[in-house]
Amino acid sequence: MNNNLSNIKKSKLFLDKGECVAIPTETVYGLAANAYSNKATSKIFRLKKRPKKNPLITHYVNLKMLKEDCVLNDNFFKLYKKFCPGPITFILKLKKKSKISKNVTNNKKTLAIRFPKHQLTRKLLKKLNYPLAAPSANISSKISPVTKEDVIDELGKKIKFVLDGGRSRVGLESTIVNLIKKPQILRLGGIEISKINKVLKSKMKFNKKKKKIIMPGQNNVHYSPGIPIRLNIKKPKPDEAFILIKKRKLFGKNFYYLTKTKNLKEAAKKLYKTLRMIKKKNFKSISVEKIPNLGLGQAINDRLIRASKF
Ligand code: TXA
Numbered sequence: 001m002n003n004n005l006s007n008i009k010k011s012k013l014f015l016d017k018g019e020c021v022a023i024p025t026e027t028v029y030g031l032a033a034n035a036y037s038n039k040a041t042s043k044i045f046r047l048k049k050r051p052k053k054n055p056l057i058t059h060y061v062n063l064k065m066l067k068e069d070c071v072l073n074d075n076f077f078k079l080y081k082k083f084c085p086g087p088i089t090f091i092l093k094l095k096k097k098s099k100i101s102k103n104v105t106n107n108k109k110t111l112a113i114r115f116p117k118h119q120l121t122r123k124l125l126k127k128l129n130y131p132l133a134a135p136s137a138n139i140s141s142k143i144s145p146v147t148k149e150d151v152i153d154e155l156g157k158k159i160k161f162v163l164d165g166g167r168s169r170v171g172l173e174s175t176i177v178n179l180i181k182k183p184q185i186l187r188l189g190g191i192e193i194s195k196i197n198k199v200l201k202s203k204m205k206f207n208k209k210k211k212k213i214i215m216p217g218q219n220n221v222h223y224s225p226g227i228p229i230r231l232n233i234k235k236p237k238p239d240e241a242f243i244l245i246k247k248r249k250l251f252g253k254n255f256y257y258l259t260k261t262k263n264l265k266e267a268a269k270k271l272y273k274t275l276r277m278i279k280k281k282n283f284k285s286i287s288v289e290k291i292p293n294l295g296l297g298q299a300i301n302d303r304l305i306r307a308s309k310f
């Protein structure tokens with residue numbers, strides 16, 4: 001615990017000086033900087049080689065600071081009550097007087113915000129007098145990190161400090177909901193659409209085409225281990241790594257299973273870890289068994305499809 005406290009203090013020191021620090025969240029690790037500072041946020045883009053036009057998510061610990069930056073509406077309050085802190089991001093209207101850096105929004109009038117659940121990051125946010133802009137702490141288009149070691153694997157010595165919070169519990173990024181007008185799902189993630197629809201009494205589906213227009217920075221290739229991935233495969237080639245949703249009796253050396261019982265939460269948590277592990281083993285390609293397209297399975301399939309566009 002004391003160790004955690006001194007690490008939080010260290011993180012604050014770096015952040016106050018305008019440096020980037022990697023922070024643990026329940027979804028994936030983030031590469032964080034003071035969201036009010038142009039200088040600090042520009043370092044995020046340089047470090048992870050992110051295109052400038054791709055806006056960042058800003059992380060808050062309570063409504064007080066958020067109210068300074070965004071216009072809040074009824075749908076926001078409904079979802080906030082039910083899911084926050086947790087793996088959900090909201091797109092809201094930016095207030096004119098907001099101090100959010102133009103780097104974070106790509107000069108637009110909307111802001112992506114979320115309340116991460118990880119206790120260390122919440123403690124850190126409580127000590128700061130600014131919110132934290134943080135994309136996932138990977139090199140752009142590569143696999144998101146879910147442990148401190150993954151962050152170092154991605155960013156190496158370029159990162160000043162990683163706040164170690166153990167393994168991310170969800171293992172997939174947050175679900176993004178656009179709340180500017182009629183609610184709309186922009187990215188599948190840690191919270192299933194059906195749960196959001198229940199709260200809003202809506203019937204939203206995930207619409208890929210619309211999403212592309214609203215999220216201009218999103219390129220198609222993403223979450224990529226850097227080798228070809230084939231999906232919905234029943235029989236892998238002999239030299240391929242094979243990802244299975246559930247452990248089998250007949251098991252090969254090149255087989256990697258995501259769960260013991262086909263539990264999709266467990267599969268989501270293990271996905272990025274498994275892709276990273278396979279990449280390290282120097283396989284030339286990966287095949288993946290069909291993953292049920294239900295609940296979190298939809299988010300898993302979304303990531304796999306985009307990883308396969310290598
Ligand atoms: O779980 C998560 O959301 C993680 C953790 C670290 O919080 N963060 C994360 O950030 O996944 P990133 O940068 O890897 O993905 C954020 C996505 C990007 O695709 C970006 O285009 C989109 O959010 N985005 C950011 N601001 C937006 C805005 N104002 N309107 C629409 N999309 C936005």
Ligand code: MG
Binds near residue numbers: 135136144
């Ligand atoms: Mg990312």
